[in-house]
Amino acid sequence: MRILLGITGGIAAYKATGLIRAFQDLGHAVEVLPTENALRFVGKTTLEAISGKNIDIDMYSDVAQVRHVEIGQQADLIVIAPATASFLSRLATGLADDLLTNAILASRAPVVVCPAMHTEMWENSATQSNVRVLQDRGIRVMSPAVGRLTGADSGAGRMPEVQDIVRYALMGELNGKTVMVTAGGTREPIDAVRFIGNHSSGRMGIEIAKTLRDAGAQVLLIAANLDATPNGMEVIHVSSVDELEQAMNREVDAVVMAAAVSDYRVEDPFAGKLSRSEGIELKLIPTKDLIAQYSSTHPGVFTIAFALAANIESLEQIAKTKLIDKGVQLVVGNSTKALGSEVTDVILVDSQGSQSAAGSKRAIAELITQRIIDHFRQ
Ligand SMILES: Cc1cc2nc3c(=O)[nH]c(=O)nc-3n(C[C@H](O)[C@H](O)[C@H](O)COP(=O)(O)O)c2cc1C
Structure with a gap:
């Protein structure tokens, strides 16, 4: 299966490297697409080395290929992990302001979103209402784990373990039923x-x-x-x-x-x-x-x-x-x-x-x- 892995700018972005490996180990081809802010948390060099593919997040490079449509149409499954509060909001409103959001809109593939953020941000009614909008649209939103967050605090909002995300993402086996x-x-x-x-x-x-x-x-x-x-x-x-x-x-x-x-x-x-x-x-x-x-x-x-x-x-x-x-x-x-x-x-x-x-x-x-x-x- 061709998996488009979107990575957004949260503290857990570095954990996405484990996710690339885990999907590849199961024989899936992984296309990695970080947001500009994700690259503040995890290096492009690391993502390119682990995925074995060059990464270009510029919406306007290689325009002749119409890359957002190409990337969206080639994906069999789209996973966004971690997904920031900001990203959930953009996806809920259909705001296409970067290569990742454009590729998602240009795709018919099932979408799995793994939000990760501080408990207050996760429980905020704006975030919860965005989650409901996404779920009503058939997007699968994985509940974040409860545990240690960025600082010394802990609560709901932690990115789940890589193996749990893999199991959840690939569990979409009832698609079409x-x-x-x-x-x-x-x-x-x-x-x-x-x-x-x-x-x-x-x-x-x-x-x-x-x-x-x-x-x-x-x-x-x-x-x-x-x-x-x-x-x-x-x-x-x-x-x-x-x-x-x-x-x-x-x-x-x-x-x-x-x-x-x-x-x-x-x-x-x-x-x-x-x-x-x-x-x-x-x-x-x-x-x-x-x-x-x-x-x-x-x-x-x-x-x-x-x-x-x-x-x-x-x-x-x-x-x-x-x-x-x-x-x-x-x-x-x-x-x-x-x-x-x-x-x-x-x-x-x-x-x-x-x-x-x-x-x-x-x-x-x-x-x-x-x-x-x-x-x-x-
Ligand atoms: C140190 C630090 C950690 C952050 N962690 C998170 C996070 O875990 N979840 C989140 O939703 N936003 C987090 N943010 C805020 C996002 O980086 C910010 O909303 C950004 O605009 C997200 O961009 P993106 O969704 O385009 O990747 C963090 C910001 C900083 C400075």
């Missing part, structure tokens, strides 16, 4: 103001949506009764099972059904508001099995269902049964203890066998994302 993720819990109306709901926080589905986005997928998040949703993805808000069914009517490459979907709904919801009385009887009827329905009507789509059981011991058997009954490719079994919690114990069951895992919902989301990547690699 569309993945639908459902998250949250459905609500079935009893009357105009009341509903039957559940305790799902939506956290697991949101973490999965974020890791899929970070792996380069185009994510469609169907959010059942969730207020806060992540940037950088299409979001459809729904409430009931019926609305969820309608929203799921989309052609995608993979589906992760992480939403807690009601198994029952009230047969005849009351049109107005019920008032206190002697008591009423509600007739509950089963809802449609949406993931089973989706997998049978979309046989080519990689579908993942979730199974929830109070008893962790019986989870594997329940997950195995669901794998067959629902016709899906993977079932993630988790216990009711996971509801609303930051951590979870899961068992992943597919036709090859079972894998147990425990950890933060982010870590489990990465595991599930890896299964999707593995599927498309085959």
